[in-house]
Amino acid sequence: MSVELILLALSPIFLLCIGYEFIKHRALYDIKDSMANTALALIHQGADALSLLALMPLFYWLFELRLFEIELTPLTIVGAFLLQDFLYYWFHRASHHVHWLWAAHVVHHSSRIMNFSTAFRQSVMYPVVGMWMFWTPMMLLGFEPKVVLMVVACNLAFQFFVHTEIIKKLGWIEYVFNTPSHHRVHHAINPGYIDRNFAGVLIIWDKMFGTFVEEDSNKVCKYGIIGQIESNNPIKINFHQWRHMLSTVRAAKGTKATLRALFGYPTSSN
Numbered sequence: 544m545s546v547e548l549i550l551l552a553l554s555p556i557f558l559l560c561i562g563y564e565f566i567k568h569r570a571l572y573d574i575k576d577s578m579a580n581t582a583l584a585l586i587h588q589g590a591d592a593l594s595l596l597a598l599m600p601l602f603y604w605l606f607e608l609r610l611f612e613i614e615l616t617p618l619t620i621v622g623a624f625l626l627q628d629f630l631y632y633w634f635h636r637a638s639h640h641v642h643w644l645w646a647a648h649v650v651h652h653s654s655r656i657m658n659f660s661t662a663f664r665q666s667v668m669y670p671v672v673g674m675w676m677f678w679t680p681m682m683l684l685g686f687e688p689k690v691v692l693m694v695v696a697c698n699l700a701f702q703f704f705v706h707t708e709i710i711k712k713l714g715w716i717e718y719v720f721n722t723p724s725h726h727r728v729h730h731a732i733n734p735g736y737i738d739r740n741f742a743g744v745l746i747i748w749d750k751m752f753g754t755f756v757e758e759d760s761n762k763v764c765k766y767g768i769i770g771q772i773e774s775n776n777p778i779k780i781n782f783h784q785w786r787h788m789l790s791t792v793r794a795a796k797g798t799k800a801t802l803r804a805l806f807g808y809p810t811s812s813n
């Protein structure tokens with residue numbers, strides 16, 4: 544439950560940011576879009592809390608098999624943050640390249656608008672597609688599950704602040720950290736911007752693994768997905784890609800084609 548508690552504790556700050564951005568930059572908001580984002584956040588948080596409760600015995604069983612005894616010291620805590628952020632990078636990169644994972648992650652990308660409330664736009668299906676699996680190596684290594692989930696929550700909380708157009712560039716911070724500028728590129732579908740900047744907290748992973756692109760200040764970001772969905776219905780937003788993926792699976796002939804439909808590069812539903 545620690546994940547939900549950390550996010551809940553920070554929610555007044557999140558709401559203040561949204562309130563400020565809404566009042567000062569009203570043009571960046573569409574009420575229906577923000578209401579959909581809020582509904583999606585609540586459904587997501589509920590599903591996440593339940594699934595983490597159900598998964599906890601598995602997490603502690605994996606922790607029993609741990610390779611090392613890791614004492615919590617400032618150094619090992621920094622290590623946990625670095626390792627989780629590294630795993631997040633690969634989770635996120637895989638979420639853009641594997642249809643099964645994209646079917647959940649697409650929800651976060653399906654708004655044409657970018658503001659702080661976009662951070663809330665999350666899928667109910669993350670527990671089903673197995674986002675949690677990406678954190679299990681940390682438990683096997685020797686980090687206690689509750690520590691791992693705490694670090695995951697901090698990473699996600701940080702990412703709230705990169706969903707905005709009102710912060711342009713942040714000087715030296717841009718070299719090391721994921722920033723609003725880097726994340727605008729990530730949400731944009733302009734040529735050259737798609738499937739770039741997968742960072743959670745540190746942008747260094749994108750630079751190391753060749754997926755970094757700097758925001759071009761002369762290029763206006765066009766947000767959303769290829770084959771935009773024109774809906775603010777949370778059910779449709781959560782499941783439109785599943786419908787499409789399952790129809791491609793049904794149409795697939797043979798095992799290879801079926802596997803490609805499920806785990807190949809995502810295709811668009813319209």
Ligand SMILES: [Zn+2]
Nearest residue numbers: 635639648652
């Ligand atoms: Zn993404």
Ligand SMILES: [Zn+2]
Nearest residue numbers: 651706726730
């Ligand atoms: Zn985002």
